[in-house]
Amino acid sequence: MRKILFASSEVHPLIKTGGLADVSASLPIALHEHGQDVRIIMPAYRQCLQQLDTVETVATIKLDGYHLPVDILQATLPDSDVVLWLLHSPHHFDRDGGPYSHPDGHDWEDNAARFALFSRAAAQVALNHVGLDWQPDVLHCNDWQTGLAPALLSTHKNRPDIVFTIHNLAYQGLFSFDEFQSLDLPKALWHMNGLEFYGMMSFMKAGLIFADHITTVSPTYAKEICGHEFGYGLEGLLALRADQGRLSGVLNGIDTHVWDPAHDSLLNKNYSLKTVRHKALNKTALQQQFFLDESKDSLLVGLISRLVSQKGIDLAITAMTQIIEAGHDVQFICLGSGEHSYEQELRILRARFPDKVAITIGYDEALSHHIEAGSDVFLMPSRFEPCGLNQMYSLRYGTLPVVRHTGGLADTVVDATDENRKAGVANGFCFNDATVESLHTTLLRVVALFQRPRLWRSMINVAMQHDFSWENSANTYIELYHQIKNR
Template identity: 40%
Template structure:
């Protein structure tokens, strides 16, 4: 199998996709020959030995490229699309140093998708050919289309990590990307007069997965379907849409984590408290007998940061403390910083992200505030549970699938200040009962799934798709 992604945490990570791309292929390697394909960003190629193993010709407006190979220490094979003019730049995989979309993102990620399709077709003399193509989100979503337009019948699977990001470009870009004119229709790549990379993948892929069962249902509704609900309803009726909850990798183990101030298990509350002390020190919070609420998140509207700001005064008034770490929209960064200035010792904000600080805060906080407006899967709530911090979350997406309300966290149903405060009040009540809190914490620490469970479900889909393909060609 060829697993195609625009980011992988080993080298470069902009969000949850990077973590999934690092963990899921490794879990799948136990039963499948799965290899990863990623663009050759500077973060990938700098200071590493990348062995060129194949050449891919230019096509339409897409430049020629080489395919390099990196063999990871654990045996995972990572193929790299080597096109320095497209990928070796400062900034993130998607944005320049000013936070703006790269103006040639259509070329950059069409090159990734076409390279994947050509590897699948045997172009380039790679000396290896996959039996199935697994692409992720819009940056690699053209690959199933390129295969279809060339008459290839290899089974393909696309995983939607966030339907809101669709990769929309002008119709005039079809020629440069090598997309045939006949594909620009409703039953094809067209989306409200534009070219949609994501819709291309959803339409041409053999099967669609999302990162939780609830999100798989939500995206078939007008509220969460982002205009693609009709196509996704069709895929659901055809039994070609499946929700599979993400896992968390084995490094999230409070008994072994070297980044923690104190290591612990579900029965060792005393050792866990060392992380609470360290968290308060890091965020300049006063010694307190009240609960510590954490926010470890991108500071953006989707994550419900505005609701946190509306409820913060009430949390502090009731004796709670708040610690925030993350980056995002300037308005939220400023508002949170001002909140901390109004409540010194009770609210601490560190704009930025540091892995050790985040892990310490997961392990040191009592509750994680996660009022996301939508959350395809979410990893933060699983990290928090694994480290004994109970999530307070809106009832949506993967949060529904991973939080047992009243047992491993708290779910609220009204997306408003009152809704969030209802969850917060329940958290305060549980904090007032040491027995109840300890029982919930123990359940939460045992709750999050590991990647092997997810890998088994993906592997089952792989086998069905390949068996169907073999039956068609027999």
């Protein structure tokens, strides 16, 4: 049994902006179920404290860079036995809005100070300097918000082993040199082989430099970030760490209790691989809900996403417009929010084809389950996707993914070529180039294959047999912790 301190800036269901929150709940729970002593540390946002019934103060500490003492609160992660520690500093975390931004979407001006404080707290807990009488064997940090912790621990001989996981390299925690000076960080950290990154301070680079091992959330993304297109200026450092055997990709899992068509309480009709015919009832219910033509022969395309360029939303809107304009029997349902221009384009598309297009701007958990269960295919044309979860939800629900061949999408979706279908491994549709033409061509393949029910059903069978539980990922991390200890 190992003691593992898991540091993350967001944890489901307490606060979530993306897949990081899902991982930061599911992986610690899976590790705990495998007999590991896991504790999560995260900021005590207002939204978190409002959701926790029982919270107690277990330590009060003074951290560098801030003049007031802060508290460590203890609770239990909802629906689990995992111990949860929350850094309670009202000045930094007790506010409306999201974990990183104002209610209007602009970044908090003091994010550097907020997450420097959080990193300092994680480092002090990792050294057993806060009076909790517990020191981890492993500190597992996640994304730039925890990046300073490995740097701060680098000079301590009795520190734990450090794993740093990249969930999305596009977000690096870049701040000015003035911010570095204001945080009262050790001046020895400001150099090319430290926090300095083209004249800026990079929290992400700190984690990459000073961790014992770096992981990211899929094997393909681990390779992609070592190249110019996806490396964001850090590709040289990452390639070096890969050459040292200190970078690996571990595919995320999904919560197979929440995402299970056989027991999903949000569905109109549950189904499994043996009763997959009931999936059609969810499709009819979805068509009724949005006043689309109730037709089992119409190809129903679902999309759930942030409406931003990374997700290829522009490609999806244009290609779907072309498919519908050409008269193909296709329907399109989209759930998401993001850039105003994309939201407006989707509204225009719905206005043009009200019997074929349904749009919900925002997010609705129940509706996301309805779309996953009721759609025939799930559209995910991301320009880059470190791991992705929706394609795994879709496979579990027998909804064939249409994805760009990148990151975790490439690791989970096998294209429906003739060869792959005959081999019994095809479970979706892939395209390579982030262009409308490439996506449009692939959608035409989807439309054609949907008209061959026996072939379509065989692909559903392949899709629903995949195991994307956290079992494999948890075992991989346990082995990785063991390897680091033995280096």
